[in-house]
Amino acid sequence: MTMQGHALDLARDKIRGTGARMTAPRVQVLAAMLGTQRVLSHRDIEDMLGAARLDRVTLYRVLDWLVEQGLAHRIAGRDRVWRFSATGEAHETHGHFQCNRCGKILCLDELSAHSVPLRLPAGCRPERTELTVTGLCAECTV
Amino acid sequence: MTMQGHALDLARDKIRGTGARMTAPRVQVLAAMLGTQRVLSHRDIEDMLGAARLDRVTLYRVLDWLVEQGLAHRIAGRDRVWRFSATGEAHETHGHFQCNRCGKILCLDELSAHSVPLRLPAGCRPERTELTVTGLCAECTV
DNA sequence: GTTGTATATGCAACACAGTTGCGATTCCGT
DNA sequence: ACGGAATCGCAACTGTGTTGCATATACAAC
Ligand SMILES: [Mn+2]
Ligand SMILES: [Mn+2]
Ligand SMILES: [Zn+2]
Ligand SMILES: [Zn+2]
Numbered sequence: 001m002t003m004q005g006h007a008l009d010l011a012r013d014k015i016r017g018t019g020a021r022m023t024a025p026r027v028q029v030l031a032a033m034l035g036t037q038r039v040l041s042h043r044d045i046e047d048m049l050g051a052a053r054l055d056r057v058t059l060y061r062v063l064d065w066l067v068e069q070g071l072a073h074r075i076a077g078r079d080r081v082w083r084f085s086a087t088g089e090a091h092e093t094h095g096h097f098q099c100n101r102c103g104k105i106l107c108l109d110e111l112s113a114h115s116v117p118l119r120l121p122a123g124c125r126p127e128r129t130e131l132t133v134t135g136l137c138a139e140c141t142v
Numbered sequence: 143m144t145m146q147g148h149a150l151d152l153a154r155d156k157i158r159g160t161g162a163r164m165t166a167p168r169v170q171v172l173a174a175m176l177g178t179q180r181v182l183s184h185r186d187i188e189d190m191l192g193a194a195r196l197d198r199v200t201l202y203r204v205l206d207w208l209v210e211q212g213l214a215h216r217i218a219g220r221d222r223v224w225r226f227s228a229t230g231e232a233h234e235t236h237g238h239f240q241c242n243r244c245g246k247i248l249c250l251d252e253l254s255a256h257s258v259p260l261r262l263p264a265g266c267r268p269e270r271t272e273l274t275v276t277g278l279c280a281e282c283t284v
Numbered sequence: 285g286t287t288g289t290a291t292a293t294g295c296a297a298c299a300c301a302g303t304t305g306c307g308a309t310t311c312c313g314t
Numbered sequence: 315a316c317g318g319a320a321t322c323g324c325a326a327c328t329g330t331g332t333t334g335c336a337t338a339t340a341c342a343a344c
Contacts, residue, residue, distance in 0.1 A: 023311075023322080057303080060301090097263070097268075120239060132271070134270045135266060185329090222331090
């Protein structure tokens with residue numbers, strides 16, 4: 001409860017900082033993301049909200065907005081589902097691990113995408129390097 | 143025509159090599175993939191086949207089968223679209239570049255995923271490392 | 285060649301992530 | 315309070331990929 005209260009306050013601060021409107025959906029979604037270490041899918045967040053349910057489309061739009069504002073980052077897994085995280089700053093550049101069985105994504109904070117030496121075809125303008133290791137997570141290893 | 147004939151013969155050889163049935167859909171799809179350097183989506187292949195149209199589901203199943211047999215590789219991009227390639231052997235390990243605007247994928251043959259030093263959380267078993275650079279391709283740069 | 289059968293195809297219906305348009309609501313500066 | 319732009323909620327839609335099942339066919343045995 002204290003933890004959740006803190007996440008709510010933090011979420012409100014961050015949203016206030018953008019200068020845009022502070023709305024219940026934005027606060028709730030960002031607080032949910034701040035309150036966990038996990039990388040959450042749209043569906044994960046829907047489930048977490050439970051009672052405070054909000055429209056599917058609104059959730060998609062809030063997530064897009066959080067990414068635009070730099071308050072969250074978006075990760076593409078091999079299951080072709082977007083996942084979102086609000087923790088840390090270096091997330092744009094570090095690698096991720098995705099479990100082939102349960103789909104869970106972990107952040108590999110020590111694995112920097114910047115350490116990869118780029119040599120691109122002529123004319124290509126790189127924007128971002130994504131580094132994803134797939135395999136089995138500790139819980140799914142038999 | 144000579145080029146296409148060669149791709150057809152090569153496709154037939156490879157399919158015969160699996161010991162499974164040789165069917166028109168398999169030959170046509172594999173030949174289409176062997177006849178290009180590009181990394182093709184389901185839709186790309188449908189368009190290429192044109193007259194020799196075949197059922198959507200059959201195409202999905204042929205692609206799955208080609209991957210199972212090791213005759214093609216499947217690449218996950220940032221959009222929710224699988225892309226396939228029959229060329230080379232190193233697709234599992236080298237990096238790829240995907241254009242944020244047109245979705246095209248290029249192979250970065252010189253960028254090896256093996257060069258990335260892994261340091262995973264305890265218990266995680268890595269199977270594959272994916273390295274994708276996103277940005278704008280030469281044709282989409284304004 | 286004919287036949288039998290496991291295998292592959294084609295169709296219809298479905299699942300699921302994500303998007304678009306638009307009218308109704310609400311945040312917030314005045 | 316008030317007004318208007320920003321945001322929300324709903325419905326309908328798109329696109330990719332999957333499942334179930336009846337039909338067709340590759341190919342091995344004869
Ligand atoms: Mn991360
Ligand atoms: Mn490749
Ligand atoms: Zn797992
Ligand atoms: Zn492009």
